[in-house]
Every structure is written in C-alpha cells, then in structure tokens.
Amino acid sequence: MKRTLAVLVQNQPGVLNRVAGLFSRRVYNIHSLNVGVTDDPEVSRMTIIVDGDEQIIEQVTKQLHKLIDVIKVSDITDDPSVDREMVLFKVKAEAAVRGEIMQIAEIFRSRIVDFSKKSMIIETTGDQGKLNAIENALKPFGIIEMVRTGVISMVRGSK
Amino acid sequence: MKRTLAVLVQNQPGVLNRVAGLFSRRVYNIHSLNVGVTDDPEVSRMTIIVDGDEQIIEQVTKQLHKLIDVIKVSDITDDPSVDREMVLFKVKAEAAVRGEIMQIAEIFRSRIVDFSKKSMIIETTGDQGKLNAIENALKPFGIIEMVRTGVISMVRGSK
Numbered sequence A, B: 001m002k003r004t005l006a007v008l009v010q011n012q013p014g015v016l017n018r019v020a021g022l023f024s025r026r027v028y029n030i031h032s033l034n035v036g037v038t039d040d041p042e043v044s045r046m047t048i049i050v051d052g053d054e055q056i057i058e059q060v061t062k063q064l065h066k067l068i069d070v071i072k073v074s075d076i077t078d079d080p081s082v083d084r085e086m087v088l089f090k091v092k093a094e095a096a097v098r099g100e101i102m103q104i105a106e107i108f109r110s111r112i113v114d115f116s117k118k119s120m121i122i123e124t125t126g127d128q129g130k131l132n133a134i135e136n137a138l139k140p141f142g143i144i145e146m147v148r149t150g151v152i153s154m155v156r157g158s159k
Helices: A015-025 A054-066 A095-107 A128-141 B015-025 B054-066 B095-107 B128-141
Strands: A002-010 A029-037 A043-051 A070-075 A081-092 A111-115 A119-126 A143-148 A152-155 B002-010 B029-037 B043-051 B070-075 B081-092 B111-115 B119-126 B143-148 B152-155
Touching (some): A015 A029, A015 A043, A015 A054, A029 B029, A054 A070, A081 A128, A081 B081, A081 B111, A095 A119, A111 B081, A119 B119, A143 B029, A143 B043, A152 B081, B002 B054, B015 B043, B054 B070, B095 B119
Antiparallel strands (some): A002 A070, A081 A143, A111 A119, B029 B043, B081 B143
16 A cells, blocks of 8 residues: 655755665665755655555654654645646657647647657656556657656645 | 766665665765656666766766666766756635736646645646746745655757
8 A cells, every 4th residue: 555755854965865764674665755845945845655554654654753854754645635746758759740749748738848850758747547648648659768756745725 | 066867777675775875875965866667667767966076976876886776877967958847836825816826827837736715736847947936926925835846857859
C-alpha cells in the first residue's frame, strides 16, 4: 500500500541524506521523493511516497521526528488532496505525424515546449491515470525520453 | 555555480540513499533533486542540481559512476535544455478577491485545481523566472502553502 508523507525540514546540506538513509536502513521502499523550498527559503518540503501499511508508517514517522532538521511530518494519505506530477515526453515527430501529436497534446491539455525537425517535447501535468493515458497515446510514435518529477501532494481546502 | 546532472539508475531500494550519501559526505550541496521512473520501469532518472564548479562536478561524476545501480551520468548544464518545475500554491481567496486571483492564474497560464470557501489551489509550471513572478503576484493575497517539485531538465532536439 502506498502512503504519502509531507515532511517539512530545515534547508541544510545533508538533510536529504539523513532522511533517505532512514528509509534505506530499514528497507522501506521509497516510491517517489521530491524536495523543494517553501515560501520560507530556510525550510524545504519533501513529499515522500512510500510502500507500507499504517503500522510501518507510524514507525517511520516516529523515526523522522527524531532526526534533527525535521520540523514536521504529516501522513496525508487519507486527507482529501491534490496529487499531481509533471512529466516531459520527448517524442519522435517527423512532419507527417506532427498534427496527430499536437491533437493528443491538446486532448490532454498538455503543452509543446520544444520542437525540432525530428522530435517534440511535450509537458503534461496530472494524476497517475492521466499520465499513463497520455504515455500510452504517445508510445506508438516512439518515446525517446521521459522525465518525471515524482508526485507532489497538497491537502485540499483550508483548515 | 549551479550544475545540472541527469543520472540514470537501476530502480532499487537504497539507490537514492547511496547517491544522496555521496553528496553529503563530500559536503556538496544539493539544490534540488527529483527521482521518477522512466518508460522502463526498472530504470529511474534523477535530475540533480548541485552547487559547484566544473572540477567538483567532474569529481562527483566519477564518484557516481563507481556506485552500483548507476547506469549513466550526464552533465547537461551547457546543453540547450528545457528546465521546468511544477508548483502548487494554496492562496487565501475569499469571494471578493477570487476574480483577481483567477486573472493572475490566466496571465501565467496556470490552472485552478482546487476551490474552497476560503482558498484556492493553483498549479503552475515554468522556469525559475516565471515561478518567482507568479509567487510575487500571489503573495499579497496570502500564500497558505507552497509545494514545489524541484526542477527537471531535458536536452532539446534529438541527437
């Protein structure tokens, strides 16, 4: 089962290592991880998606709280949330198929962010279902490269 | 100076830890890091933005190559590339200011992905300059929360 943790940390060198180290020493598998600064440049926020049941997550949360530089850990799996990822696809695109690829991009509300004689780069955002769907739609043309950001999560509404 | 590394790794538990460990032991500062699977589910790609000059990056690259699970390391700093990040902003949004916030979202080609009585979540993608600009535009309304994916990078064109 996948659980989503939002972790606020002091923006210090080595903090990512300590957090990742905690997971790997205990053989928890990190499915996806992001780090980005918040509106306070001293504070970063990690979104960690980890495989495990509630008991394991409880242990992990306790361990995380013990690390210096960790400010707050929230398990937001069961909160109603916006879960989104960005993906860049580089797709083979000779002149003859460009129109068709542009249609797919439009259907998925995606953007073409690079263009060359033989390829295009398409930027798309969404949940896993949408990203899988566009990947399948683009596959027949030939995906040269695919880069994903990993999922970020934000709890809906304002408490 | 910031350098951008694209690192392909075997998708194994612990690989993130080994990579992050390498940077922290040597006191290189990771500015931003992403991990996401590629079109081959056995292979993940990391985009790492690190502070350092060319000599330091050369050392890091050599060290990375020594790690098991690391398939390929490319310094793509000087390649023409698409560098983009996704950010979610949760902004205070009482009825009276909603119109104005929606205008800002439109100007920055952003999307409103959640709505409640008192707040909205805005999804936006772009380079650092654009993201800073929209952050400044939204600040006066009150940013409740901001989550960033970190930057992903893809070399333009097809070699």
